[in-house]
Amino acid sequence: MTTVKEREKIQQQFQERMNEDELLNCMRCGFCLPTCPTYIESGFQESHSPRGRIALMKAVVDGLIEPDEDVERSLNMCLGCRACEPVCPSGVRYGHLLEEARDIIAQNKKHPLFVRIIRKMVFNGLFPHQNRMRMLTALLGFYQRSGLQSLVRRLGILNILPKHLATMEKVLPNVPTWKEMNDRPQHLAPEGTKKRRVAFFTGCLMDTMFMETNDATMKLLQLAGCEIVIPPGQTCCGALHGHSGEKNDAKELAKRNIEAFEQLNVDYIITNAGGCGAFLIEYDHLLKDDPHWAERAKAFTAKIKDISAILVEMEFHKKGLSLPEQIVTYQDSCHLRNVMKTAHEPRLLLQSIEGVEFREMKDADRCCGSAGIYNIVQPDMSMQILDYKMEQVKKTKATTIVTANPGCLLQMKLGIEREGLSEHVRAVHIVDFLLEAVKASQQQTNNQIQKKTG
């Protein structure tokens, strides 16, 4: 609930801060409607469409309506997947409008006390501090390894949680130990001749909970002939903050990251999480009004590249990898596709593996409903979207679902679990899958050599 006073302030800030030209740029043609997951899943409600949301934002600016609960609900229901952007002929940057609107609302609304405490803890106390992320992950590791997890599951303690959260607990990856997390490389030499010098953006979740995937990423980069620098000064990308209306925090994190990377003299800064990459690649927008940082941010964003894109550039798809026969499908990471414009490369890589029968699922480019913390704060819509997604997955008969972002990966695992498919279907990050192919191919060559020599 917002009070009258809060609403007035929100409205005033909408008028001051929203980019009116961008709002006017929407000519209301509706071309974006068929791609919006919330428009579709809400049973075609205009207020849950991009055109409707832009109209609502504009109406608040114009003073036609107040920013009441319904307006807020419409904005909260948005996944932020930005599928509406590449299809917009007018080039409306919806994501920027949404971010600004959410920031205004979040900053001027008094959340209930417990929400405030949790937000403070997560946004300021946890994500910007890699050591604390490690600590938390270590605790999770302790929970998983000590037998506590199986005890908790046996006692059914998690039944007090909403069903999708309880399932979520099941799909969390087996996390690394405290020692493993603290023993991270800062520089790695290429295997073979050096063709590129790159920096690796590790990400906070990726370097803790999904550390194996980070290791696989670095391994692939080495194999592709990249020298890798991993600057220890880097921090969380700030996406979570930016998308949740904590823009100032996001800016601070951005500056720390720019500082950490700008002196490294590398060709690219590589990411392996679509969500992080898309946020990093828009640091120039985030800091555009800061004269001290705008140029530096531009130089930084020009170097951001997703792992799939560099692997294709290094012709990794011509390596002749192979895997045991399997049907594979690919779920786009929305931000990788819609913001980083990387959609073709992951598919090319997958299709290049011998033994892989790649089957495109219908609407692979539609959001899976994970969307940062969306699946926690909007569980109903999220699960409805996921159910549609799993239907499409099932139609492909794929046994492997490949994704390119940790959130999507967890959501896919959640979907598999919900559908009771965990016996025959798995979800993997693309780099883990590629490394698997590398290893399988090496094994095969070794066997052949052994056969020949033996």
Next chain:
Amino acid sequence: MISNEIKQKLIQIVGPENYDDSKAGRLAYSYDATPQFQSLPDAVIAPRNTKEVSEIVKICNEYRIPIVPRGSGTNLCAGTCPIEGGIVLIFKHMNKILEIDEENLTVTVQPGVITLDLIQAVEEKGLFYPPDPSSMKISTIGGNINENSGGLRGLKYGVTRDYVMGLEVVLANGDIIRTGGKLAKDVAGYDLTRLFVGSEGTLGIITEATLKLIPMPETKKTMLALYEDLEAAARSVSAIIANKIIPATLEFLDQPTLEVVEAYAQIGLPTDVKAVLLIEQDGPKEVVERDMKKMEQICREQQAISVQVARSEEEANALRTARRSALSALARLKPTTILEDATVPRSEIAKMVKAINEIAQKYNVKICTFGHAGDGNLHPTCPTDARDRDELERVEKAFEEIFAKAIELGGTITGEHGVGVMKAPYLEWKLGAEGIAAMKAIKQALDPNNIMNPGKVFAKSTRKRVVVTR
């Protein structure tokens, strides 16, 4: 305003989940794709079937509540802007394809079906539904029928009107009538089907439609002719028609349009030429080959600097999709995009293109032109800023002159976008006072209380205005 008593009655019909009078809900249906028009309805109602529509209409008729039927709100004449309040009726539940009749070659649909979904569904059965407005990805059949929409394939195959065989309509008094049917011939009484086509929701609510299908053409070819001279491109259009060739598609895009479309589509469109024609022919292979050759020759005779044939269906489709995005892509130039729909006989197209350019220069406004040149239907479009009153006045004057020129050349003020509120003040130019009177008599007979989409088609005032609404 809708009193609580009436609200309860309406909720009883459709259920509370299908009645929305929240501010946000109403705002989301306060506009369509027409710039500068916005007005809140009192409620938004989503009926689930024809019976519910009829019951709602009865209540509205009794209490004189305006009804604005709405498809996807992509019309460009403020046709679904609820300028007199009342209820907006949406067809999100009534969006089923009811039957594809492969023996009679018809398809029967509810009004909320998306045009492209229909086209794809019939194509799966080897059948063809030609009307393809550029908005087909989101426009509804109900909207298409009520605007009598045309598209890229209109030149050879006609417009929506040519495919509507039968309708189910709820009249303003709540009566449900059926017009026409699957019959190839039918002269029993007045042709009410045609009356409702293009009626812009002012005569009744369409709740079902039976549409004509034709067999899928065997082959199709696509090419792009490039010009250094706008009028040469326009002359080619007339020359092609005069040579007795009816291509499936004959579209015109000028340079500024090409630039913005390329910025969006990124398919390598030429942006350094003054104009292009997008030309397509379909049908039996020999005919297509022959016509394409002939048209290429005509284009070259008219000083086309190059003619490029699409090498694959993907490439051809990319060109069509790019053309369809023209209007929305132009919107990226300036905050406000004002477009017109002037249509002239095909033989006059070069004169019209010339006039548009001269008028743009005279009033010092930027006008980009694209359109269904083969139909004589051009969309001169002006990127401007509604906040710049001075420029807007000049845009206004320029468009007024464009209208006058179109009519002078034997044309009309709107070829396919409809009258709505936008063109209402101009209707008399085209029809004359007697023409308006005849139409008003029909309206009066079918909707005596003026509840069906009031304020559309017929202007309240005779004040001329094109774009300035305040």
